[in-house]
Amino acid sequence: MKNLLEAHAVSKNFGDFTALNKVSISVPKGSIFGLLGPNGAGKTTLIRVINQITMPDAGHVLLDGEPLQSHHVQNIGYLPEERGLYKSMKVGEQVLYLAQLKGLSKAEAKIRLKYWFDRLEIGDWWNKKIQELSKGMAQKIQFVVTVLHEPKLLIFDEPFSGFDPINANLIKDEILRLRDNGATVIFSTHRMESVEELCDHIALIHQSNKILEGKLTDIKRQYKTNTFEIGINAADKVALAETISQKFDASLTDFRSLNDALKLNIKLSENESANDLLSYLTTKGEVSHFVEVIPSANDIFIQAVKNN
């Protein structure tokens, strides 16, 4: 798969402070790319470099194989975390203005706006001023502004903040639909459940350095610990737990289930296989639950940050 965006060894210093230290990322075309990291890691700086708001001190960024140039802003849609609109300007005028700044003609912008306003059912807001709208409503307008010029690359910084669950879902579906229509999405967030739901690639930035990058499934495979979560029914659970612990690296755990089984996490060593474990367990009682523990994005995030 070809990469839509490649950053090569991008560095940025603000005085003595290093915001980015030789960070490279590759965003495959048509992917949803999660850009993760703790607060102050440098995510926003990297996004600003991609948007040509901040110039990097070293390194370069390629969009579709070309070094970034000023006309590329037309191909990028950016929803910043610090967002807002002109409060005393009418919705319609404002969106038209912002669309024209992105290089759309006024007529073209009007047609597309009509489509989006109908789609998000906000058509009757056209003549309202932003200050008359609620925060969530303004966020919807902002979303439309970001996607209106049909950019190849969409960058969302915490897109769901300020939305109720219904609207968050609506926006999530729109993002997925845009991806299906060919757009590439960079998605920066702290909310790991949305990473789990949306992203197929991730990069983790910590203290100005990239510490992790790749396909989410690959990373999960890399971070898995060969641990299995099992539930087994037996008369004497304490004795059984004792027996299993002598043979395997087991620890008590808890998960939701319908029966009162013995619940254990069992970590296998390299020369043990899942099948060995399962056949061993079937001799001890009735196995009601047998599942490999897949690390969540949250676990990976915390572990990767801690290890650094």
Next chain:
Amino acid sequence: MNHLPLIIKREYLTKVRNKSFIVMTILSPIIMIALIAVVGYLSQLNNNKTRTISVLDESELVTDIFQNTEHTKYNLLNNVSLDDAKTIVEEAETYGLLYIPKQDSIDALVKHIKFYSKETPSLSVISSLESKLENRLRDVKLQQQGIDLEKLTASRTKVNIAQESFIGEKTSKIDSYFKLGFGLAAGYLLFMFIIIYGNMIMRSIIEEKTSRIIEVIISSVKPIQLMLGKIIGTSLAGITQFVIWIIIGSILMTVVSGFLGIDLMQQTPQNEMMQKAMENPEVAMEMQNLVAAFYNLPIANLIIAFILFFIGGYLLYSSLYAAIGAAVDNETDTQQFMLPIIMPLVLAVYIGIFTVIEDPHGTVSTIFSFIPFTSPVVMLMRIPFGVPIWQQVLSFLLLVGTFMLTVWFAAKIYRVGILMYGKKPSYKELIKWIKY
């Protein structure tokens, strides 16, 4: 891509559609004219009253100098004692009583002239009485010394040195005052314009920061384009406001003075004196000089220089205002940065007033008419007195050069500052930002 026209259009339209802007545009001239009308009306009421001044002249030297005029009537009292005269005047409730006693010598006489009134008399009334008395008593003194007054009058010679520059330009004292007035008006106009609309630019940038839209905009346009768009758009709105002020002002002025019958140049005792003086042939000459003075002004040069220096000076300062707006989060934080902007402006106006008047081509005025932060004001004040073209061009080039430098500097602060929230920057930090 050039988005400048689009940005200018938006800035202009939002400014002129803003309710407080519209209210200010319409209300300011109305309030101003209303104030002038009220003051004019009141002072007219005051002046319409005819003053009656009673005169008790025991010396009988000055009786015939008190001629009635439109607003002042003289009531000559005869054969009454001072005390009776006081009672009469007090009961009649007229303006006051002028008492000239009989004395042996004029020098003794002048020490005893008195004006009695219920309230403190107006300064112009007293000085007009004083000058009448002085003239007459001087004549009397001269006559006493045996001098023929007619011969004296005939021998009076008035010298008015005609001034001419080496290239044949005729100038005069009036000329100088006229030029000075022109220069001061131009300088003040620029000063006011910078302060009013520079602040407007600053506020509009702060507003953009607080509404957090800046990052969205800045991902589409270059910061310098946004900054220039804001400066130009706001300036155009400012010019619109100024023009509307002048139009509404002059219409109202005509309407008010015609409708209410208030002659804003009404007859005051001072004006009366002026008019008398005008009848004097010498003063009429001066008036001719005044007209000549107007034609003597290097008009084409003035207009071109005015436009260029006005725009240059305004842009120079407004880019600084823009930088300040970008550096801070709210208006209260702007204070620490305002002083360095206001100082050179005030300095320029003071230099204009104190040194250009004294010596328009002296070292101080010449130097300050080259320093870009003071040159627009000082140069505009100097030009009516005739400044060599090379000096004007050099000064303007310096101004343009500095303008480019400040725009570059402002743009640097702007790029960094507009994305900084929540902290009040120090000068040290601003210098650091330039290096980013």
